[in-house]
Amino acid sequence: MASIDTVLDKDGVRLTVEDAVATVTLTNPAKRNAQSPALWRALTEAGRALPGSVRVVVLRGEGKSFSAGLDRQAFTPEGFDGEPSFLDLARGSDAELDAVIAEYQEAFTWWRRSDLISIAAVQGHAIGAGFQLALACDLRVVAEDVQFAMRETSLGLVPDLTGTHPLVSLVGYARALEICATGRFVHAEEAERTGLANLVVADGEIDAAVRDLTAALLAAPRDAAIETKALLLGATRRTYDEQRTAERAAQARRLRDLAGLGD
Structure with missing residues (x-):
């Protein structure tokens, strides 16, 4: 059985790696994993510290809540x-x-790298x-007790941590x-029905469901998964004909690789 290596453990974030799977855990359940600039820097550092062998990254939070948001x-x-207040x-x-907010956003951007598939396990x-x-x-597996809400607008702010595009x-x-303008809760049934959640499972079964999904993701050859993710990520910004062209180019690379003719 492979060992689990702790790569990083600081400021409410722990990164562990087991073979091709990395797990990023928010580790402050006493505050419902509330977030801070230090936590965001640690998340950015976790992304940079991932070994090249990692194919799937699981994001989870300790305790009863995934994350109650900004502290x-x-x-x-x-x-x-040691930090300037937001008022400062x-x-x-x-x-x-602008530069400070851009730095904060870095904690939220690396999860969609084309060489990784990321799963949020949300309770x-x-x-x-x-x-x-x-x-x-990329994907979200949620427990039946999940409660999503975008409260920034209710507080006189906007969602600025890269959430508007995927939403x-x-x-x-x-x-x-x-959802944003009212700040209301989105529960599990609606999350699954609207596509926010890929899978809803009973409370207490989320870890097993994530393990099963991870195993299924790892079953495909890595290069094929990378090419497929890149195609899908680019689909919304390409025209139909541009996407067809991208598909042909990606498939040509895969066929040459399978034939032993790749670079």
């Missing part, structure tokens, strides 16, 4: 120790504020930044607008 301490005058950030220049609350972190992944892609513009 409200960010909005207090004192903020987090608001006083900076447009360029400075309990996935609110705001927690919802956006689940949306950052609209999954549920459509009108439903995405209604």
Whole structure:
């Protein structure tokens, strides 16, 4: 049996690797895995630390909630120790504020790399930044008690951690607008029906379901999975004819590789 190596464990994030599977765990259940700039930097570091052997990344949260979103301490005058408060950030220049938000977003961008397939295992609350972190992944397996909500608009803000693009892609513009503008909860049945969740399982069965899905994903040859993911990711920005061309080019690469004629 392969050993599980701990690659990173800091600021509420733990990265472990077992063969081709990496697991990123949010490790602050006492605060329902609330998020902070330090946690976002740790998530970015986890993405950069992944060994090249990893094909599937599982994202999970310890305890009853996946992530209750941004730690409200960010909005207090004192903020987090060693960090500027969000109120201080608001006083900076447009360029400075843009650069800080871009740095925060890096924690949410690497999950869709074409050489990986990422799975969010979501139970309990996935609110705001927690919802956006689940949306950052390719696939979502959720427990029956899941509660998604995008509360930023209700707080006078907007979802800015890369969540708007996948949300609209999954549920459509009108439903995405209604979810964000009202801040209401989306429960398991609706999540599955609208495409937010790939699979809904009973509470307590999420780990087994993720293991089964991971095994199925690993059954395909890696290069074929990479090419397929790249095709699907690019489909929405290509025309029909451009997608046909991309399919032909990808298939030619696969056929040459299978014939031993690749580079």
